[in-house]
Amino acid sequence: MSWTDLYRQKLVSADEAVKVIKSGDWVEYGEFAGQVQDLDKALAKRKDELKDVKVRAVTRAAAIEVVKADPTGEHFTYVNWHFSGLDRKLHDQGLCYFSPILFREVPRYYRENQQVDVTMITVTPMDKHGYFNYGLNNAGTRASLDKASKIIVEVNENMPRVLGGNEECIHISEVDFVVEGSNWAIPALPVAKISETDEKIAKMIVNELEDGCCIQLGIGGMPNAVGKLIAQSDLKNLGVHTEMFVDAYMDMYLAGRVTGLNKNIDKGKMVFTFAMGSKNLYDFMDNNPVCASYPVDYTNVPHIIAQNDKVTSINNCIEIDLFGQVCSESAGIRQISGTGGQVDFFEGAYLSKGGKAFCCFTASYKDKQGNLKSRINPLLTSGAIVTTPRTVVQYVVTENGIVNLKGKSTWERAEALISLAHPDFHEQLAKDAEKMGIWRKSNKK
Numbered sequence: 416m417s418w419t420d421l422y423r424q425k426l427v428s429a430d431e432a433v434k435v436i437k438s439g440d441w442v443e444y445g446e447f448a449g450q451v452q453d454l455d456k457a458l459a460k461r462k463d464e465l466k467d468v469k470v471r472a473v474t475r476a477a478a479i480e481v482v483k484a485d486p487t488g489e490h491f492t493y494v495n496w497h498f499s500g501l502d503r504k505l506h507d508q509g510l511c512y513f514s515p516i517l518f519r520e521v522p523r524y525y526r527e528n529q530q531v532d533v534t535m536i537t538v539t540p541m542d543k544h545g546y547f548n549y550g551l552n553n554a555g556t557r558a559s560l561d562k563a564s565k566i567i568v569e570v571n572e573n574m575p576r577v578l579g580g581n582e583e584c585i586h587i588s589e590v591d592f593v594v595e596g597s598n599w600a601i602p603a604l605p606v607a608k609i610s611e612t613d614e615k616i617a618k619m620i621v622n623e624l625e626d627g628c629c630i631q632l633g634i635g636g637m638p639n640a641v642g643k644l645i646a647q648s649d650l651k652n653l654g655v656h657t658e659m660f661v662d663a664y665m666d667m668y669l670a671g672r673v674t675g676l677n678k679n680i681d682k683g684k685m686v687f688t689f690a691m692g693s694k695n696l697y698d699f700m701d702n703n704p705v706c707a708s709y710p711v712d713y714t715n716v717p718h719i720i721a722q723n724d725k726v727t728s729i730n731n732c733i734e735i736d737l738f739g740q741v742c743s744e745s746a747g748i749r750q751i752s753g754t755g756g757q758v759d760f761f762e763g764a765y766l767s768k769g770g771k772a773f774c775c776f777t778a779s780y781k782d783k784q785g786n787l788k789s790r791i792n793p794l795l796t797s798g799a800i801v802t803t804p805r806t807v808v809q810y811v812v813t814e815n816g817i818v819n820l821k822g823k824s825t826w827e828r829a830e831a832l833i834s835l836a837h838p839d840f841h842e843q844l845a846k847d848a849e850k851m852g853i854w855r856k857s858n859k860k
């Protein structure tokens with residue numbers, strides 16, 4: 416039988432495909448901007464027939480119909496590895512649960528710990544060899560497919576065909592059902608606003624970069640600002656080995672900053688595990704051999720990251736305490752995002768020859784009532800999650816400077832971190848450090 420005949424045999428409507436889901440099942444929705452949408456709508460319609468179906472996703476970029484259909488949570492429970500703005504709002508309303516992860520470990524969680532009954536992913540149309548490409552997402556996809564009892568693919572003609580790397584496609588012979596979807600537009604990431612302070616911080620970081628270094632930019636506005644400035648710099652022969660591929664890498668490449676020629680692994684390739692950005696980015700990635708998609712247990716493993724020299728990791732955080740503990744994922748007990756790959760890349764960059772890991776953020780922010788708040792605090796806000804332990808943190812950057820915490824005592828850390836704080840908070844922070852017993856006696860005079 417030809418691959419096309421097999422395809423026709425497995426082709427069903429979304430309503431037909433989701434009939435395979437039973438009460439009590441765990442259902443995977445795929446990842447990031449490529450999560451299924453037509454299958455989600457079809458599953459939502461089955462609400463009254465089903466009980467206790469768990470749906471798992473990561474950083475959902477489009478509305479989720481099963482949650483809308485069942486605000487009671489009696490029929491569907493929505494679980495997520497890393498919150499988008501949409502997920503965060505659902506969580507605030509008690510409609511979404513969080514699963515803490517070290518991103519590099521996700522494939523192993525699937526293989527060893529997770530129940531997976533049905534995996535549903537969005538794919539490109541099948542090629543002449545019988546393969547569907549996963550497009551923008553790779554991360555834990557293969558592991559969740561391997562563990563699933565049933566596999567449904569939702570074909571979307573708008574999904575770019577993104578080359579591997581490794582583990583970037585699935586063959587028709589492995590699939591149970593094919594659904595030709597409505598070809599919804601792939602969600603694009605809103606363009607993050609770059610403030611003057613972001614730009615000041617970005618300039619300081621760009622001054623620390625060297626020709627030939629290998630870049631990783633974290634999620635959020637600040638790392639994106641750094642990327643935009645790198646594109647406008649005169650840095651040469653940069654490499655890219657990252658977790659998330661965003662517009663800034665395309666800008667750097669098109670500006671001639673990136674050649675990847677100094678990389679020791681994946682020479683000449685921009686390596687990542689998922690992508691989210693503009694429609695332009697998705698067009699750039701389509702069939703582009705300079706882009707290489709890999710699973711996250713390759714991109715995010717510190718000893719693999721460290722095989723490239725001068726790895727420079729640039730990530731953002733929410734707050735830091737005077738011990739140097741970093742919270743990047745919660746505001747007190749309110750879950751904002753997740754650990755994601757922050758620890759993976761901070762460790763990987765530090766292990767790399769000449770590598771540097773930067774944790775960058777504005778020294779202060781205005782809360783929703785307009786009050787000025789410090790992001791450098793004696794202790795983390797009660798309930799805040801430690802994303803990166805103090806032992807792992809290397810460079811800390813605000814608009815007031817850069818410090819390196821590696822090897823520093825508690826009083827040296829307190830002094831260094833206070834020097835980065837907004838001037839309005841210096842005096843109080845020093846008093847607090849003294850009360851906490853991490854202020855040098857000679858500074859008390």
Ligand SMILES: CC(=O)SCCNC(=O)CCNC(=O)[C@H](O)C(C)(C)COP(=O)(O)OP(=O)(O)OC[C@H]1O[C@@H](n2cnc3c(N)ncnc32)[C@H](O)[C@@H]1OP(=O)(O)O
Nearest residue numbers: 632633634635636658659731732743746752754755756757
């Ligand atoms: C992706 C890679 O390549 S690997 C590693 C990167 N991954 C990580 O670093 C994971 C953790 N980091 C993150 O999730 C992000 O970088 C963040 C959350 C720190 C910043 O992301 P941004 O998108 O720039 O955050 P943004 O400023 O839009 O704020 C997001 C939310 O946090 C809230 N927030 C931000 N800072 C604070 C703060 N200090 N106190 C309270 N709330 C805060 C904002 O109000 C907003 O909430 P809202 O949507 O209800 O208004």
Ligand SMILES: CCCC(=O)O
Nearest residue numbers: 497518634755756757
């Ligand atoms: C889980 C992916 C997002 C991140 O690492 O921040």
